[in-house]
Amino acid sequence: xxxxxxxxxxxxxxxxxxxxxxxxxxxxxxxxxxxxxxxxxxxxxxxxxxxxxxxxxxxxxxxxxxxxxxxxxxxxxxxxxxxxxxxxxxxxxxxxxxxxxxxxxxxxxxxxxxxxxxxxxxxxxxxxxxxxxxxxxxxxxxxxxxxxxxxxxxxxxxxxxxxxxxxxxxxxxxxxxxxxxxxxxxxxxxxxxxxxxxxxxxxxxxxxxxxxxxxxxxxxxxxxxxxxxxxxxxxxxxxxxxxxxxxxxxxxxxxxxxxxxxxxxxxxxxxxxxxxxxxxxxxxxxxxxxxxxxxxxxxxxxxxxxxxxxxxxxxxxxxxxxxxxxxxxxxxxxxxxxxxxxxxxxxxxxxxxxxxxxxxxxxxxxxxxxxxxxxxxxxxxxxxxxxxxxxxxxxxxxxxxxxxxxxxxxxxxxxxxxxxxxxxxxxxxxxxxxxxxxxxxxxxxxxxxxxxxxxxxxxxxxxxxx
Amino acid sequence: xxxxxxxxxxxxxxxxxxxxxxxxxxxxxxxxxxxxxxxxxxxxxxxxxxxxxxxxxxxxxxxxxxxxxxxxxxxxxxxxxxxxxxxxxxxxxxxxxxxxxxxxxxxxxxxxxxxxxxxxxxxxxxxxxxxxxxxxxxxxxxxxxxxxxxxxxxxxxxxxxxxxxxxxxxxxxxxxxxxxxxxxxxxxxxxxxxxxxxxxxxxxxxxxxxxxxxxxxxxxxxxxxxxxxxxxxxxxxxxxxxxxxxxxxxxxxxxxxxxxxxxxxxxxxxxxxxxxxxxxxxxxxxxxxxxxxxxxxxxxxxxxxxxxxxxxxxxxxxxxxxxxxxxxxxxxxxxxxxxxxxxxxxxxxxxxxxxxxxxxxxxxxxxxxxxxxxxxxxxxxxxxxxxxxxxxxxxxxxxxxxxxxxxxxxxxxxxxxxxxxxxxxxxxxxxxxxxxxxxxxxxxxxxxxxxxxxxxxxxxxxxxxx
Numbered sequence: 001x002x003x004x005x006x007x008x009x010x011x012x013x014x015x016x017x018x019x020x021x022x023x024x025x026x027x028x029x030x031x032x033x034x035x036x037x038x039x040x041x042x043x044x045x046x047x048x049x050x051x052x053x054x055x056x057x058x059x060x061x062x063x064x065x066x067x068x069x070x071x072x073x074x075x076x077x078x079x080x081x082x083x084x085x086x087x088x089x090x091x092x093x094x095x096x097x098x099x100x101x102x103x104x105x106x107x108x109x110x111x112x113x114x115x116x117x118x119x120x121x122x123x124x125x126x127x128x129x130x131x132x133x134x135x136x137x138x139x140x141x142x143x144x145x146x147x148x149x150x151x152x153x154x155x156x157x158x159x160x161x162x163x164x165x166x167x168x169x170x171x172x173x174x175x176x177x178x179x180x181x182x183x184x185x186x187x188x189x190x191x192x193x194x195x196x197x198x199x200x201x202x203x204x205x206x207x208x209x210x211x212x213x214x215x216x217x218x219x220x221x222x223x224x225x226x227x228x229x230x231x232x233x234x235x236x237x238x239x240x241x242x243x244x245x246x247x248x249x250x251x252x253x254x255x256x257x258x259x260x261x262x263x264x265x266x267x268x269x270x271x272x273x274x275x276x277x278x279x280x281x282x283x284x285x286x287x288x289x290x291x292x293x294x295x296x297x298x299x300x301x302x303x304x305x306x307x308x309x310x311x312x313x314x315x316x317x318x319x320x321x322x323x324x325x326x327x328x329x330x331x332x333x334x335x336x337x338x339x340x341x342x343x344x345x346x347x348x349x350x351x352x353x354x355x356x357x358x359x360x361x362x363x364x365x366x367x368x369x370x371x372x373x374x375x376x377x378x379x380x381x382x383x384x385x386x387x388x389x390x391x392x393x394x395x396x397x398x399x400x401x402x403x404x405x406x407x408x409x410x411x412x413x414x415x416x417x418x419x420x421x422x423x424x425x426x427x428x429x430x431x432x433x434x435x436x437x438x439x440x441x442x443x444x445x446x447x448x449x450x451x452x453x454x455x456x457x458x459x460x461x462x463x464x465x466x
Numbered sequence: 467x468x469x470x471x472x473x474x475x476x477x478x479x480x481x482x483x484x485x486x487x488x489x490x491x492x493x494x495x496x497x498x499x500x501x502x503x504x505x506x507x508x509x510x511x512x513x514x515x516x517x518x519x520x521x522x523x524x525x526x527x528x529x530x531x532x533x534x535x536x537x538x539x540x541x542x543x544x545x546x547x548x549x550x551x552x553x554x555x556x557x558x559x560x561x562x563x564x565x566x567x568x569x570x571x572x573x574x575x576x577x578x579x580x581x582x583x584x585x586x587x588x589x590x591x592x593x594x595x596x597x598x599x600x601x602x603x604x605x606x607x608x609x610x611x612x613x614x615x616x617x618x619x620x621x622x623x624x625x626x627x628x629x630x631x632x633x634x635x636x637x638x639x640x641x642x643x644x645x646x647x648x649x650x651x652x653x654x655x656x657x658x659x660x661x662x663x664x665x666x667x668x669x670x671x672x673x674x675x676x677x678x679x680x681x682x683x684x685x686x687x688x689x690x691x692x693x694x695x696x697x698x699x700x701x702x703x704x705x706x707x708x709x710x711x712x713x714x715x716x717x718x719x720x721x722x723x724x725x726x727x728x729x730x731x732x733x734x735x736x737x738x739x740x741x742x743x744x745x746x747x748x749x750x751x752x753x754x755x756x757x758x759x760x761x762x763x764x765x766x767x768x769x770x771x772x773x774x775x776x777x778x779x780x781x782x783x784x785x786x787x788x789x790x791x792x793x794x795x796x797x798x799x800x801x802x803x804x805x806x807x808x809x810x811x812x813x814x815x816x817x818x819x820x821x822x823x824x825x826x827x828x829x830x831x832x833x834x835x836x837x838x839x840x841x842x843x844x845x846x847x848x849x850x851x852x853x854x855x856x857x858x859x860x861x862x863x864x865x866x867x868x869x870x871x872x873x874x875x876x877x878x879x880x881x882x883x884x885x886x887x888x889x890x891x892x893x894x895x896x897x898x899x900x901x902x903x904x905x906x907x908x909x910x911x912x913x914x915x916x917x918x919x920x921x922x923x924x925x926x927x928x929x930x931x932x
Contacts, residue, residue, distance in 0.1 A: 013722070015630060015690070034690070034722035036893045054689035054721075055630055083687075083893035085722065110722070111864065111894030134681070134885040135892070137688035146685070150633040157623050164481060164521055167616040171923040172638065172674075172697045173651070173712050176932045185639070185667070187651050187674065189701045193659040201651070201701055201711070202930035208638075208653065215600070215923060215932065219612070221549075222603035223520035224481070224500070231638045231696065235655045235667055245667070246639055255520075256479070256500035256551065256576070398577065419600040419932050426601070427502045427549035428577030457637040457681060464668035466642045466681065466885050 015055035019090065020283075023100040026090045033062075033102060034085045034110070036138065039121045042076045051084070051102070054137075057144050057283040061101040062088060068105055080121060081113030081138075126453055133457050133465055141292070144284040145454055148277060149442050155276035156229060156250055156438075159269050165225040165252060170212030172231060175204055176416065183235040184210060185245075208233035212251050213433060214367070214420050217396065220253040220431055221423050227252035229438070237461050241450040244439065246459040253433035259378045259395040262432035263355050266382055266391050267308045269436075270353075274300050277445050284446075293447025299386055300445065306352035313337075313359045313376065316345055323348075336363045342381070342388030353384045366410050368394040370402060380434070387444055393434025400424035481521035485556065486749075489566040492556045499528075499568060500551045500576070502604065505587045508542045517550070517568070520603075523610050523749040527567040528554060534571055546587060547579030547604075592919055599923050599931055607758070610750040611920055614743060615908050621742035622695060622716055622904075625735050631691040631718060636678030638697065641670055642882065649701040650676060651711075674699035678717050679899060680833070680886050683862065686719040686897055687889050693718035695904070703927050707916040710905065712925040719899035725844045725861040728898035729821050732848055732857050733774045735902075736819075740766050743911050750912075759913025765852055766911065772818035777811075779803075779825045779842065785815055802829045808847070808854030819850045832876050834860040836868060846900070853910055859900025866890035 014031040035053030042048070045066065050059040066072040078084070088102035118132055119139060129136040136142045160167065173187050184207035186193070190200050197205050212228035219226045228251045235245060252265065278285060278300065289297045311319075320331040320341050329338045337345075337356070346354050358376040361368070368377035378395035397403040403424055407414055414421065442454040452458040457465060480497040501519030508514070511532065516525040532538040544550070554568035584598055585605060595602040602608045626633065639653050650673035652659070656666050663671050678694035685692045694717045701711060718731065744751060744766065755763045777785075786797040786807050795804045803811075803822070812820050824842040827834070834843035844861035863869040869890055873880055880887065908920040918924040923931060 017630065034895070036687070054632075055691075081892040083721075083895045085895075110896070111890070111892070113892045117892050132885075134684035134888060135688075137685050143688060146634065146689070147632060149635075150627075150631075153633050154623055154627045157620055161620045164483065165616075166520075166613060167619050168612065168922055169615075169697070169714060171712060171925060171930075171932075173699070173925050173930060174932065175930045183655070185653050185655060187653060188659070189649070189651060191659065193654070193657065201703075201927060202925070203928045204930060206930050218600035219603050219922065221502070222601075222609060223612070225521075231635070233639075237667075246637060248635060255549075419598075422600060424577070426547040426577070426579045426583050429500070429549045429551075430576070456634055456685065459637060459639050459668070461667060462669045464637075464639060464641045464670060464672050466637075466640065 016051070016053045016058070016060050017055035019060065019100065020056050020058060023090060023092065027092045027100075028089060030087055030089045030105065032085065033060075033088055035083065037078055037080055037082045037084065037113070039080060040076075040078060047072070047076045049084075052138075052143075054143060057140060057147070057287060058098075061098055062086065062104060063101050064104045064107065068103070069107055071107065074109070075107055078109065079113040079115055079117055081117035081119060083110040084108065085110055126450065130452055130458070131465070137456070140287065142453075144281075144287050145442070145446055145448060146456065148281050148284050148446055149454060151277055151280045152273055152441060152445065153229075153438070155273045155280075156269070158276075159272045160225075160227045160252065163225065163265075165227050166219070166223040168212075168216055168219050168226045168228050169230060170209065170215040170228045172209055173202075173206050174209045175202070175206050176214065184208060185233050185235045210234060211249065211435065213253065213435065216251055216253040216433065217431065218420070218423055220255045220433070221427060221429070224255045225252070239461060241452075242440075244451045244455060244458050244460055247451070247455070248438035250436040250438055251433060253431065255429050255431045257432045258430050259357065259380055259393075259432055262393050262395065262434060263308070263310070263380060263382075266355075266380075266393060266434050267353075270382070270384075270390070271304055273441065274304050274445060278304075288447045295386075296447040303353055303384060308382070309350045309352060309354040310357065311345075311350075311354060312357050316356050319349055320344065334360050334362065337381075339388040342383045343385070346383040346388070347385045351385070353382060356381050356383060361406075364394070366406050366412060367396050367403070369397045370406065378432075382434075384444065387440070390440060390444060391434050391436050393432065395430065395432040398424060398428045398430055400428065482517070482519045482524070482526050483521035485526065485566065486522050486524060489556060489558065493558045493566075494555060496553055496555045496571065498551065499526075499554055501549065503544055503546055503548045503550065503579070505546060506542075506544060513538070513542045515550075518604075518609075520609060523606060523613070523753060524564075527564055528552065528570060529567050530570045530573065534569070535573055537573065540575070541573055544575065545579040545581055545583055547583035547585060549576035550574065551576050592916065596918055596924070597931070603922070606753065608919075610747075610753050611908070611912055611914060612922065614747050614750050614912055615920060617743055617746045618739055618908060618911065619695075619904070621739045621746075622735070624742075625738045626691075626693045626718065629691065629731075631693050632685070632689040634678075634682055634685050634692045634694050635696060636675065636681040636694045638675055639668075639672050640675045641668070641672050642680065650674060651699050651701045676700060677715065677901065679719065679901065682717055682719040682899065683886070683897065684889055686721045686899070687893060687895070690721045691718070705927060707918075708906075710917045710921060710924050710926055713917070713921070714904035716902040716904055717899060719897065721895050721897045723898045724896050725823065725846055725859075725898055728859050728861065728900060729774070729776070729846060729848075732821075732846075732859060732900050733819075736848070736850075736856070737770055739907065740770050740911060744770075754913045761852075762913040769819055769850060774848070775816045775818060775820040776823065777816075777820060778823050782811055782822050786810065789814075800826050800828065803847075805854040808849045809851070812849040812854070813851045817851070819848060822847050822849060827872075830860070832872050832878060833862050833869070835863045836872065844898075848900075850910065853906070856906060856910060857900050857902050859898065861896065861898040864890060864894045864896055866894065
């Protein structure tokens with residue numbers, strides 16, 4: 001370790017991101033590099049290392065020759081996965097595939113690896129990588145996925161910050177049940193949950209939140225514009241590629257805002273996120289477009305340049321019914337739209353993103369504003385080419401009597417919602433919001449098809465690694 | 467509602483934040499304002515409304531006279547808490563307390579309030595407001611608290627983004643127990659938890675996370691620099707003003723980073739957050755400084771301009787022992803520092819923030835790097851005037867054998883940590899990180915003394931509103 005420490009303190013470190021983006025100005029200069037060996041090839045006279053430090057998708061080519069490196073033989077024997085710290089000179093290589101390489105003058109082993117390191121230099125199945133979630137971020141695919149995930153999170157925070165929204169952490173442990181629906185995880189400190197709940201930590205039955213919306217509504221009545229961005233949970237025994245038991249949701253809520261303005265914000269947000277990913281992650285998008293989803297870049301550019309369409313559910317059903325021969329589930333007024341219908345609308349009929357509004361009240365949540373027809377509510381889904389629904393939102397019922405009536409119809413116990421109803425008692429106003437499944441957005445901008453592959457440590461029925 | 471809707475579509479809305487910060491350029495111009503009545507005083511000939519829309523701490527003075535407002539009498543009868551939408555002209559009032567007022571030309575009631583609205587125009591106790599957490603953000607104090615909370619969150623994200631860190635969502639539901647300590651909430655879908663855990667949702671016992679650190683360490687070995695920022699939980703039956711069952715933590719983790727660099731990042735981050743709050747929230751800080759904590763601004767400015775001190779635990783104990791007559795708990799080598807000692811160090815001895823390093827290994831966690839003396843570990847606490855410990859961190863034990871030995875000494879079952887130990891098997895490196903309790907930071911920059919008052923809907927033993 002002595003040698004390592006000496007090198008460690010020798011020079012300012014440079015990240016490979018900086019080198020890859022500014023190498024032209026760095027020619028012949030020496031820097032300290034730290035990273036992991038993605039690949040190593042050698043002979044007696046020369047060794048090539050692909051070095052990756054996670055700051056950038058690509059690895060840099062590092063070249064060692066025995067004359068310059070005193071511990072050449074020791075380094076040449078390193079396995080994939082080992083970490084090194086090295087002093088190296090940046091040499092421009094305009095005729096090679098990579099525009100520069102790093103010529104090593106001094107190198108120290110930070111941590112060795114073994115020949116049975118799970119991430120050998122070959123294609124691994126997604127299933128195999130899921131079982132080593134603690135290592136898979138060291139592959140190109142997952143390095144790209146989680147970098148994009150980070151950039152999208154920042155983009156969302158920046159978007160709302162720039163629009164004057166207050167970021168709000170709604171509670172994870174809750175005694176409320178947002179929609180009177182959805183299976184919930186129980187949170188308890190009791191050894192035996194059959195005993196009296198009065199002895200539980202909170203003195204009552206508590207669960208993991210399924211949505212921060214109702215709490216966010218109360219804060220929107222103080223700040224006008226608020227949003228949540230946090231984890232939500234579903235204890236559903238669902239084994240699809242789209243559902244996880246733990247996922248993150250973005251939920252803005254705006255006072256003095258009707259459904260029209262709600263759609264404006266939703267469209268602006270989606271476009272801003274896509275623009276930021278295109279701008280911040282060009283190498284990643286190129287990678288996804290080549291190896292994961294050939295049409296990705298074109299689809300994202302198309303969304304970015306489209307004015308989103310609007311259509312009511314009733315009109316959409318009329319359009320879709322003409323194509324009922326193409327669908328597994330036949331469309332009829334009153335039934336919810338399936339993914340096949342959503343995709344047909346946005347991909348075949350409109351060929352761009354579309355907002356579908358005013359759904360039948362029976363298939364939507366109790367808090368949505370009922371239209372004058374008393375049949376539909378001011379709900380909206382944003383459908384996008386490639387996946388269908390990306391965002392769901394609504395204008396909320398702001399009239400106390402009508403909201404209470406709707407809760408009675410649905411058999412909800414108003415006593416549990418007195419706090420929520422207060423927002424309609426004291427200074428109620430037209431207000432709206434929407435929810436974006438964060439992972440759904442990541443899948444959309446990466447082309448990844450399984451939600452398990454866009455969450456660092458995914459939780460699904462029967463699966464909770466670590 | 468018709469009248470309201472007409473007004474609603476009439477003009478572009480302006481937020482009071484924009485008016486308060488640019489009113490000089492807005493004189494005599496008419497805008498649409500939406501907000502809530504914080505106070506209302508009237509006579510036959512004139513009515514004054516304090517209007518607040520949550521975009522800014524302060525309320526604006528709105529003036530109505532019967533000649534200009536056809537529904538004058540209806541408006542004059544409104545209660546505190548009601549919401550209105552109005553068209554009004556900005557009139558500069560250079561000689562008044564507020565530099566402008568809004569002269570109303572048209573106004574509509576959005577939602578009424580009642581005379582028993584809980585937030586009447588008087589001082590309410592913090593305890594009273596805690597019981598109406600869904601309304602308290604409509605007070606000046608909590609409007610300021612939660613705006614600062616939002617600004618600090620953004621500041622933290624921006625800091626790490628600008629430093630090239632990847633934001634990582636570590637899991638909330640976990641099968642691991644970070645430090646082999648800390649009481650945890652169980653997460654379950656079983657009605658009867660005395661039955662076989664194989665039938666539970668994940669097929670094993672799961673809990674709410676107490677820290678994302680171990681998972682973050684695995685990702686730091688892929689990206690070099692990562693951070694988490696998410697909720698963590700403690701099922702401790704603790705009834706202090708500093709502890710909540712649910713709180714948010716910021717946990718950066720850096721590869722190829724020793725304790726010295728760890729401290730550099732921690733100091734930079736704290737200074738950046740304070741600078742951002744001073745810059746983004748001048749009205750809020752002024753409010754806190756006047757009504758909550760008289761020395762707040764001076765203390766924050768002092769931290770910002772100080773070079774943080776460094777001292778080892780051993781040296782700190784020597785200094786403190788000389789003052790043992792002043793302490794409830796006497797200091798001696800081997801015992802943990804109490805808040806009284808921490809505050810004495812940073813407030814009396816150094817008179818500025820101080821990093822205390824190299825604590826006895828017995829009082830710190832298993833993953834910290836043991837020093838050559840085999841008695842102390844490379845731990846660090848950042849102590850700041852006013853509260854004591856703000857941040858705790860460490861350089862991690864990167865040597866597999868030494869880490870395993872330490873786990874054996876502490877009786878930890880290595881089988882449960884094989885995934886974590888892989889980080890030391892494959893490409894281990896010097897790495898470090900720290901944890902910042904987000905609420906602790908909010909308390910520090912606002913002067914608020916109870917953690918229940920910096921969390922939108924706080925959770926403590928026996929308390930889970932909604």
